[in-house]
Amino acid sequence: MSATDDAAGPERLGHLPSFLMTQAARHVHRVVFDRLDAADARGHHYRVLAALEEYGPSSQIDLARRCSLDRSDVAGTVDALADRRFVERAPDPTDRRRNVVSLTRRGRNRLFDLDRRLTEAQEEAFAPLDDAEREQLVSMLTRLVQYHTHPAQIAARPS
Incomplete structure (x- = not known):
């Protein structure tokens, strides 16, 4: 860790909620990223799996909206999840031009594991x-x- 990582910054920043939130978010992000990375997962993987579990089969466009992700990021995420058999894609019966993505049993198990890891990350990040x-x-x-x-x-x- 460099000296700048430990620096609190100028005193006048220490009372600004925006500065403190940014500092806290940086640390929390690191804790969450590390936990997900140890499971070979990313936050957007979790978001897509959670959305499919909560809302059921969805088009990639709906997943993008529900997960606040760019369509191209959802496409890449769905590809990665499908390669690992966490989700399945099938043609939409009402519009053959698009696919419907659904969670597999293996995907539900993955989501359960990621839920556990994120709970642990919350415990670590918010321990104080x-x-x-x-x-x-x-x-x-x-x-x-x-x-x-x-x-x-x-x-x-x-x-």
Whole structure:
């Protein structure tokens, strides 16, 4: 680790939520990436498997929307998952120009394993926080994400 990795930065940054969130996100990302990498997986693999498990068979376009991924990233992800038999592709019976992607039993097992690994990563990344603090953090982050992705819905809510 270099000296700059340990540096807290100028003091004036230490009270800015945006700076602290960026610093925390960098560390959390590393923990999650390392856990997934040890399983030869990536975050977008998990997102696609989780979306298929939750929503059922989907087109790649629907997966891109549900997972907030670019269509080309979904295509590559589906290819990688299909090569390992975690998903299957079949022609859409209503539109032969597109494929429907579905989760296989092997894919469900993979998702279960990745769920376990991500739970471990959460435990490691958020170890300094107790359960109530984690719930509060999730609540606050959810509000921030909703505000920035659906500002009209947030503004319409009574306070």
